[in-house]
Amino acid sequence: MTERPVPLLRGTLDVMILKAVSGGSMHGYGVSRWIAETTDDTFEVQEGALYPALRRLEQKGLLESEWGVTETGREARYYTLTEAGRAGLRSEVRMWTRYVEAMSRVLRAMAPAGGGV
Amino acid sequence: MTERPVPLLRGTLDVMILKAVSGGSMHGYGVSRWIAETTDDTFEVQEGALYPALRRLEQKGLLESEWGVTETGREARYYTLTEAGRAGLRSEVRMWTRYVEAMSRVLRAMAPAGGGV
DNA sequence: CCCGTATACATAGAAACATTATGTATAGAA
DNA sequence: TTCTATACATAATGTTTCTATGTATACGGG
Numbered sequence: 618m619t620e621r622p623v624p625l626l627r628g629t630l631d632v633m634i635l636k637a638v639s640g641g642s643m644h645g646y647g648v649s650r651w652i653a654e655t656t657d658d659t660f661e662v663q664e665g666a667l668y669p670a671l672r673r674l675e676q677k678g679l680l681e682s683e684w685g686v687t688e689t690g691r692e693a694r695y696y697t698l699t700e701a702g703r704a705g706l707r708s709e710v711r712m713w714t715r716y717v718e719a720m721s722r723v724l725r726a727m728a729p730a731g732g733g734v
Numbered sequence: 735m736t737e738r739p740v741p742l743l744r745g746t747l748d749v750m751i752l753k754a755v756s757g758g759s760m761h762g763y764g765v766s767r768w769i770a771e772t773t774d775d776t777f778e779v780q781e782g783a784l785y786p787a788l789r790r791l792e793q794k795g796l797l798e799s800e801w802g803v804t805e806t807g808r809e810a811r812y813y814t815l816t817e818a819g820r821a822g823l824r825s826e827v828r829m830w831t832r833y834v835e836a837m838s839r840v841l842r843a844m845a846p847a848g849g850g851v
Numbered sequence: 852c853c854c855g856t857a858t859a860c861a862t863a864g865a866a867a868c869a870t871t872a873t874g875t876a877t878a879g880a881a
Numbered sequence: 882t883t884c885t886a887t888a889c890a891t892a893a894t895g896t897t898t899c900t901a902t903g904t905a906t907a908c909g910g911g
Contacts, residue, residue, distance in 0.1 A: 623833055627744035627868075627897050633840050640845030646859050655843050659836035666898050668861060673897090691906065693859060710841055716740055717834055719776035723750050724827055726772050728757030744868050744897075763888050783869050785890055790868090808877070810888060 622661040630662065630670050632709040635679065635702055644685070644693035645671055671696060679705045739778040747779065747787050749826040752796065752819055761802070761810035762788055788813060796822045 637648040648671075649662045671694075674680040679702035685695045698706070754765040765788075766779045788811075791797040796819035802812045815823070 620832070623829060623836075624745075625898065626746065626833065628741075629743065629837065630898080633837075636840055636843070637845055641847045643846070644859075650858095651846065652840065655840050656836040657839075659832060660840075663899060664859090664861075665863090665900070669897080687858085689858080689907070691859065712740060713837065713841070715737065715776060716743065717837075719740075719773040720746065720750075720830065720834075722774075723753055723769060723772050723777075724830070726753070728754055729760070729768065730758045742869060747869080761888075767887095780870060781888090781890075782871070782892090786868080789890095804887085806878070806887080808887065 620659070622658055625660065625662070625666065629713070630666055631674060632706065632713060633660070633662075634667075634670060634674060634696075635698065635706040635709065638680065638696050638698050639703070639706060642685075642695040642697040644687070644695050646693065648696070674702070677705075678702075737776070739775055742777065742779070742783065746830070747783055748791060749823065749830060750777070750779075751784075751787055751791060751813075752815065752823040752826065755797065755813050755815050756820070756823060759802075759812040759814040761804070761812050763810065765813070791819070794822075795819075 633652050634648055637643055637651050643651070645667055649664075649667050652660050652662055671680065671682070675682055675696070678699055680696045681699055682694050682696045685693060687693050750769050751765055754760055754768050760768070762784055766781075766784050769777050769779055788797065788799070792799055792813070795816060797813045798816055799811050799813045802810060804810050
């Protein structure tokens with residue numbers, strides 16, 4: 618019984634994209650492939666989320682892009698992290714860490730034995 | 735330097751609410767207080783998110799509600815987990831766990847040293 | 852040679868949920 | 882009596898994801 622992909626939680630795509638390009642420039646389709654492979658298909662980034670997200674991040678100055686050619690001779694738009702993007706990645710990772718810790722406290726907590734109605 | 739509350743990621747409020755009432759019935763405001771206390775104010779659930787979420791969960795059959803009176807003599811709507819709600823909580827916790835693990839793989843991964851443009 | 856699949860980009864429309872702002876009302880303290 | 886905390890509720894707004902659709906090319910199998 619293979620587990621199906623989970624829908625993305627709003628906001629978590631950006632940090633994954635930034636991480637994906639943090640090792641060097643990558644094109645959009647490559648980002649999507651890398652995320653799917655890295656998460657063993659837990660996340661399958663839809664194009665309708667991916668491409669607008671890349672545009673947003675570029676608009677915010679976290680990414681820069683230019684057209685290039687893949688190893689297989691296809692045209693693709695390559696994205697690179699800017700300095701602001703690198704800082705943004707660190708910041709978003711910290712935010713995610715805080716989020717996970719807080720959720721962890723909630724889910725591990727003993728919910729109060731209600732005073733009832 | 736106190737850390738400010740983080741905005742909620744879409745979808746994570748439901749599981750926190752279900753967890754909050756898992757020990758016994760609780761009213762909306764109490765849920766919000768409990769989440770804030772448990773997370774040391776990392777999450778501050780806004781009313782505009784809280785009350786619609788409670789309605790949604792009731793509509794889905796995960797919660798039941800009835801009016802009651804607090805210890806201090808105020809009227810409040812008390813929410814209780816249904817059987818479906820208990821199953822839903824387990825399911826959402828599993829989903830969250832998968833999500834965190836997948837994100838963790840992404841954030842720890844070595845992003846490929848780009849072939850450049 | 853043609854056709855299916857994978858690659859690669861893009862956008863429009865719909866849906867979902869959080870935030871902001873606002874409103875009502877009461878208990879209790881200052 | 883005025884301010885704060887408690888308790889509920891909704892409308893308007895904004896952001897992001899999902900679904901669906903479209904274009905186009907490379908490549909391999911039949």
